[in-house]
Amino acid sequence: MSDTNTETVATEVKAEELVVIDAPVAETTTVEPVPAKKAAQVLKQLEYYFGDSNLRRDKFLLGECAKHPESFVSIAVINSFQRMKAIGLYQYPPLPYICSPIG
Template sequence: MGTDEVTSNKSSQECSRYDVAHSSHQLLKKVEYYFSDANLATTEILMRFISKDPEGFVPISVVASFKKIRALVHDNSLLAAALSTSTQLHVSDDGKKVRRKKPFTEADLEEVQSRIIFAENLPENHCYQNLMRVFSAVGSVKSIRTCYPQNSDGTTAAVNRSSKNDMVHAFVEYETVEDAKIAVNKLNGETNWRNGLRVRPLLDCVKHGTGRGRKDGHEGDDARDGDFINTINQPKGEQADDKAHF
């Protein structure tokens, strides 16, 4: 075997190892986000399983059915192997279920939801920087999740992020319940109800059956599969990318 051929084989093996490691990292970050406080508070599918299981487990097969996970892995055992390296998640001994290491109770759910507001009629310029400017003007923002309309096949519809779109909305999580209440009181565009910003407490939306993922759907079935920007540990003045982190 010639030197060039040996070098080529080594390069191919290194690329293959990189692809596997990169995919595993992506899987881990996506699933850790799906089990995060903010996501569990704004979607229903995982909480239904968590609430039913005495130990808070969710079947790996459920997680594997999410479209962004299907795009990365087709083998549940490989998914379980990737999740077993998580510092936030615990995989069952048989590799068929996964749960949070830190339990998330119904009381935790209500506490997080009490700090989240549901915002509609977003400004024409609804990039991260502008939304942060708007919502942080009245309180300390922990995270912002912008959700975009979806096509019938589950893909995100083309949306001009610098123009008005009634289907685009956001979940804004504040550090405290008090800040969330202030945001609702001060940011509602009451003088221009048709086109002005509309802000409601997420808990009110949940009670009326709006503002969370569909009961019969899962991640990616509706507009919940949007941009998520977490402001924790983000340096002040840093220009955040207006893209999903996961």
């Protein structure tokens, strides 16, 4: 993908248009609630990653958005970011449970 195409994607992708998806959790799975502080940290970090000021300059994240027709980004990709790892969600349920209040 050339820089010209990347710029086009950057202007078309808006934070409010992004949706976090993942495979559903089995009904028998016990879901431990995420502490409000951690959920707030995740929300703040996601808003930064997908905000207009960051997303238009982040070539890696733009590339990930371009891989899906609706600009979805894999949970695995998001969880691989150092700041997401630092929040320490590995002991909690998948990210969509944290993001469900958003949309």
